[in-house]
Amino acid sequence: MKKHAIIPVFIPHLGCPHACVFCDQNQITARSKAPSKDEVISFVDTWLTTLDDVDTVELAFYGGSFTAIPIDDQNRYLEIAKSYKDAGKISKIHLSTRPDAINKEILDNLKSHSVDTIELGVQSFDDRVLEISERGHDSVAVYKAAELIKERGMELGIQLMIGLPGDSYKSCVYSAEETIKLKPSLARLYPTLVLPGTKLYDMYERGEYTPLTREEAVMRTATMYRLMMAAGIYIMRVGLKSTDVINSERLGEINSGTYHPAFRQLVEDYIAREKISSMLNQLSGTKHKKYIVKAAPSWASSLSGHNGENKAFFNKEYPDFDLVFATDESIAPGKFTITTK
Numbered sequence: 001m002k003k004h005a006i007i008p009v010f011i012p013h014l015g016c017p018h019a020c021v022f023c024d025q026n027q028i029t030a031r032s033k034a035p036s037k038d039e040v041i042s043f044v045d046t047w048l049t050t051l052d053d054v055d056t057v058e059l060a061f062y063g064g065s066f067t068a069i070p071i072d073d074q075n076r077y078l079e080i081a082k083s084y085k086d087a088g089k090i091s092k093i094h095l096s097t098r099p100d101a102i103n104k105e106i107l108d109n110l111k112s113h114s115v116d117t118i119e120l121g122v123q124s125f126d127d128r129v130l131e132i133s134e135r136g137h138d139s140v141a142v143y144k145a146a147e148l149i150k151e152r153g154m155e156l157g158i159q160l161m162i163g164l165p166g167d168s169y170k171s172c173v174y175s176a177e178e179t180i181k182l183k184p185s186l187a188r189l190y191p192t193l194v195l196p197g198t199k200l201y202d203m204y205e206r207g208e209y210t211p212l213t214r215e216e217a218v219m220r221t222a223t224m225y226r227l228m229m230a231a232g233i234y235i236m237r238v239g240l241k242s243t244d245v246i247n248s249e250r251l252g253e254i255n256s257g258t259y260h261p262a263f264r265q266l267v268e269d270y271i272a273r274e275k276i277s278s279m280l281n282q283l284s285g286t287k288h289k290k291y292i293v294k295a296a297p298s299w300a301s302s303l304s305g306h307n308g309e310n311k312a313f314f315n316k317e318y319p320d321f322d323l324v325f326a327t328d329e330s331i332a333p334g335k336f337t338i339t340t341k
Contacts, residue, residue: 003054003055003056004054004055004056004058005051005054005056005057005058006057006058006059006060006094007043007044007047007048007051007057007058007059007060007090008060008062009035009040009043009044009059009060009061009062009077010035010062010063010064011034011035011061011062011063011064011066011069011077012033012034012063012064019134019199020123020133020134020135020136021132021133021134021165021198021199021200021203022133022161022164022192022193022194022195022198022199022200023198024195024196024197024198034064034073037076037080040077040080041080044059044080044084044090048089048090055091056091056092057089057090057091057092058090058091058092058093058094058116058117059081059084059085059090059092059093059094060093060094060095060096060117061077061081061094061095061096062095062096063096064096065096065097065098065101065121066095066096066097066101067095067097067098067101067102067106067110068097068098068101071109074109075109075113078093078109078110078113078115079113081093081113081114081115082113082114085114086114092116092117093113093114093115093116093117094115094116094117094118094119095110095115095117095118095119096118096119096120096121096157096159097118097119097120097121098120098121098137099120099121099122099137099141099142099144099145099146100136100137100141100145102118102120102144102145102148102149103148104148107148107149107152107154110152110154111152111154115154116154116155117154117155117156117157117185117186118149118154118155118156118157119156119157119158119159119186119188120142120145120146120149120156120157120158120159121159122142122158122159122160122175122179123135123159123160123161123164124160124161124164124167124171124175125139125142125171125174125175125178125179126139126166126167126171126174126175127139128166128171129164129165129166129167129171131166132164132165132166133164133165133166134199139178143182146158146182146184150182150183155184155185155186156182156183156184156185157184157185157186157187157188157236158179158182158184158186158187158188159187159188159190160172160175160176160179160187160188160189160190160224161190161191161192162189162190162191162192162212162217162220162221162224162258163191163192163211163212163216163217163220163258164192165200165203165208165209167192169219169220169223172220172223172224173223173224173227175224176223176224176227176228177227179228179233180227180228180231180233183231183233184233185233185234186233186234186235186236187228187233187234187235187236188235188236188237188238189221189224189225189235189237189238189239189267190237190238190239190240191212191217191221191239191257191258191259191263192211192212192258193240193251193255193258193259194209194211194251194254194255195251196250196251204254211254211255211257211258212257212258213257214256214257214258214260214266215257216257217257217258217263218263218266218267218270219270221238221263221267222267222268222270222271222274225238225267225268225271226271226334229333229334237264238263238264238267239259239260239263239264240259262306265301265302265306266306268299268301268302268334269302269305269306269309269310271302271334272295272299272302272303272305272310272336273305273310273313273314275336276293276303276310276314276336276338277314277317279336279338280314280318280321280338283321283338288340288341289320289321289322290321290322290324290340290341291321291322291323291324291338291339291340291341292323292324292325292326292338292339292340292341293323293324293325293326293336293337293338294325294326294327294328294331294336294337294338294339295325295327295328295331295335295336296327296328296329296331296332296333296334296335297327297329298333299333299334299336300325300327303325304325311325322341324341
């Protein structure tokens with residue numbers, strides 16, 4: 001039985017008061033206009049036919065700043081969602097928005113429509129990064145919004161971007177640490193992509209912005225992931241999904257370091273490689289040469305790595321060790337054990 005499923009309804013760029021340097025929601029969501037009431041109902045009904053034996057089903061409004069759109073439009077969508085929840089067809093209502101589009105009145109309305117989870121597009125806790133990225137708010141707005149959401153008993157989600165203009169390894173770690181302090185239920189980590197039609201694209205063309213390399217993007221993201229996972233935060237997603245826009249030839253060249261269809265896999269592979277290497281280094285000089293390296297089933301692929309890259313790395317770096325990879329359901333995700341064979 002599948003435990004959790006999300007029905008994603010995309011509402012692109014409606015009502016957002018700012019044009020951040022990186023943002024083009026129409027391209028990211030591959031939609032040019034918001035769906036009508038009938039379209040939403042048809043979409044949800046179709047999804048529900050595919051979700052037999054699922055413990056938790058969420059209807060989620062993604063793609064734009066939901067609470068910044070006109071209240072009547074908000075309520076039309078929320079009434080649809082609430083009708084499914086009241087009928088027992090979904091378990092939760094989930095939405096994403098901007099930190100400065102949250103206040104007590106907005107939350108009262110969301111609460112009256114049985115909204116459960118609110119994700120804040122925080123992007124960074126570094127005020128300089130927020131300013132350069134033209135977010136239109138500072139980090140104070142994030143803390144205020146998070147506090148109000150948690151006061152209402154709603155689940156808090158935090159979305160962070162890695163490699164924005166003015167960003168650094170230090171500011172990325174700072175954003176992860178500040179996220180941990182807010183104790184959200186979930187988080188998303190997105191390496192920055194350069195999309196045409198955005199100010200960031202113009203900055204790139206003028207030589208004012210350089211995207212992260214693959215090594216930088218994976219390393220920074222892995223550090224943040226590791227910190228947040230250790231704090232018990234569920235990392236819901238790492239990296240954007242594939243779209244025709246992202247996969248265009250020009251964008252592939254620009255974003256070769258920050259976009260990969262299996263970016264989460266690359267990050268988890270990096271974490272596994274670092275942790276296992278540290279354990280193997282401690283075993284150097286011991287009489288045993290054969291070892292079983294175990295991980296949770298959900299991390300099994302990271303033992304050998306994407307395209308076998310971790311396996312090749314271990315064979316090269318530790319030629320004296322005979323390593324066997326296996327899984328163990330008793331091991332927590334992201335943890336590893338090494339025993340003699």
